[in-house]
Amino acid sequence: MSNTRTIRFTLNGAPVKTDVEPHETLVDVLRQRFNIGGVRESCGQGLCGCCTAIVDGIAVSSCLFLAMFADGTAVDTIEHLGSSHRLDPIQEAFIEAGALQCGFCTPGFILMTKQLLDIHPVPSDDDIRHYLAGNLCRCSAYPEILAAVKLAARRRNSAAEPA
Amino acid sequence: MTSFELVEPRSLEETFALLDRDDPAVRPIAGGTALMLMMKSGLFSPLRLISLRRVEPRLAGIAFADGSVRIGAMTTFAALEHSPEIRRHLPVVTRTMRTLANPRVRNVATVGGNLAHADTHLDLPLVWIALGAQAVVVSPRGERIVAVEDLYRGYYETVLHHDELIAALHVPLRPTWRSVYVKVTTRTAHDWPALGIAVSLARDGSIIRDARIAVGAATKKATRLIQAETVLRGAAIDAAAVDDALLARAGDAAIGEISIEADSRGSASYKQHLLRVYLGRAVRAAAAAEPGA
Numbered sequence: 141m142s143n144t145r146t147i148r149f150t151l152n153g154a155p156v157k158t159d160v161e162p163h164e165t166l167v168d169v170l171r172q173r174f175n176i177g178g179v180r181e182s183c184g185q186g187l188c189g190c191c192t193a194i195v196d197g198i199a200v201s202s203c204l205f206l207a208m209f210a211d212g213t214a215v216d217t218i219e220h221l222g223s224s225h226r227l228d229p230i231q232e233a234f235i236e237a238g239a240l241q242c243g244f245c246t247p248g249f250i251l252m253t254k255q256l257l258d259i260h261p262v263p264s265d266d267d268i269r270h271y272l273a274g275n276l277c278r279c280s281a282y283p284e285i286l287a288a289v290k291l292a293a294r295r296r297n298s299a300a301e302p303a
Numbered sequence: 304m305t306s307f308e309l310v311e312p313r314s315l316e317e318t319f320a321l322l323d324r325d326d327p328a329v330r331p332i333a334g335g336t337a338l339m340l341m342m343k344s345g346l347f348s349p350l351r352l353i354s355l356r357r358v359e360p361r362l363a364g365i366a367f368a369d370g371s372v373r374i375g376a377m378t379t380f381a382a383l384e385h386s387p388e389i390r391r392h393l394p395v396v397t398r399t400m401r402t403l404a405n406p407r408v409r410n411v412a413t414v415g416g417n418l419a420h421a422d423t424h425l426d427l428p429l430v431w432i433a434l435g436a437q438a439v440v441v442s443p444r445g446e447r448i449v450a451v452e453d454l455y456r457g458y459y460e461t462v463l464h465h466d467e468l469i470a471a472l473h474v475p476l477r478p479t480w481r482s483v484y485v486k487v488t489t490r491t492a493h494d495w496p497a498l499g500i501a502v503s504l505a506r507d508g509s510i511i512r513d514a515r516i517a518v519g520a521a522t523k524k525a526t527r528l529i530q531a532e533t534v535l536r537g538a539a540i541d542a543a544a545v546d547d548a549l550l551a552r553a554g555d556a557a558i559g560e561i562s563i564e565a566d567s568r569g570s571a572s573y574k575q576h577l578l579r580v581y582l583g584r585a586v587r588a589a590a591a592a593e594p595g596a
Contacts, residue, residue: 143306143307143308143309145309161306162306162307162308162309162352163304163305163306163307163342165339184343185340185343186336186339186340186404186405186407186408187405187493189405189407192407198381198410198411199406199407199410200407200410200411201336201407201408201411203339204335204336204339204340204408204411205335205339205411206309206335206339208309208311208354209335209354209356252406252407255406270401271406273405273492273493274404274405274406274407274408274493275405
């Protein structure tokens with residue numbers, strides 16, 4: 141008996157569907173069926189943040205998220221933030237602050253930073269450290285990441301101010 | 304992970320029909336964060352998982368009434384963490400949230416799943432025990448109430464039957480009590496605890512009128528420290544500090560009433576030492592806290 145089922149969801153703004161097995165994780169389905177390279181399975185235990193995806197506006201570890209649970213949702217990844225022509229201010233801030241080296245963890249850090257700044261437009265150092273505690277950078281660019289988040293916050297806030 | 308069947312019933316009745324009283328390979332799944340780890344590591348290979356996410360709304364939500372709060376089993380940690388009412392009435396829960404996993408896991412993990420998982424290293428069940436919380440358990444035979452301290456039989460084992468579900472948690476609101484949770488990690492701040500301890504105290508001036516203490520991570524299951532509570536109950540404490548001798552007696556009582564287990568985060572004797580030290584610190588912190596903390 142096959143347990144395969146068709147799931148439908150919105151991926152980075154476009155409606156998609158695919159057949160999945162119950163045991164398939166969202167990270168595997170995004171990478172293998174939809175060629176989404178911005179979600180990466182690293183620790184596989186929800187600790188490192190490399191597989192961060194946004195499901196219905198909420199950040200999840202897609203390595204611990206059954207693909208079938210994405211049925212009927214809107215899934216966004218780093219590919220939906222900015223474009224190659226126009227980066228998101230958070231992406232620009234990470235580049236300017238030199239907050240990456242190999243880049244493997246960067247999509248997760250940037251997506252979590254966006255969530256953080258949506259909740260705390262002016263985060264304290266403690267807010268940033270706490271919110272990003274579940275994201276690991278093996279190049280250890282943490283001081284630069286902290287600076288990038290603060291730079292991104294300043295940019296977003298000045299852009300939000302009336303002219 | 305091995306393959307399994309995933310079903311998503313829309314009512315409790317449908318859910319009960321899918322559960323199997325005799326088969327542990329048929330299990331409900333809520334957020335799934337803990338089960339996924341067990342399945343990925345091969346510790347658990349289900350035949351059928353019954354997702355509760357589409358089950359009627361009675362499994363979700365936070366409702367205050369008659370001096371208690373009812374927290375639906377499908378309430379996520381993030382919903383608890385960001386609830387202004389929880390922050391006001393049960394601030395120890397809000398504080399504890401910041402020590403649990405990370406924001407992504409808290410966005411998905413649920414109160415009921417956390418209770419049912421029965422891993423002694425989980426923090427929140429200890430807080431619920433100290434707060435005197437009760438689980439509302441439903442099955443085809445009706446509803447029964449199980450105090451959280453009575454929910455666990457052993458390592459990863461609850462007293463629940465395989466056809467029972469945790470529907471909600473009832474937490475009494477006790478505005479004069481003060482509560483503290485201490486997570487003791489020995490490697491990194493975000494490691495699993497070597498010891499978890501929750502203390503809830505009621506004071507009448509300089510007298511400890513009542514105490515509830517729960518310990519985990521060093522024991523097979525989340526365990527209430529009845530003897531240590533007895534030592535503290537009725538004891539006079541100085542307004543500024545709690546007497547060392549009293550805390551030493553409470554520590555002795557605690558060590559005497561439980562069996563401390565070693566794991567990769569510490570030997571039994573080390574954890575015994577941690578328990579003495581952190582029981583004292585937690586009691587002092589609770590005694591010094593504001594009422595309602």
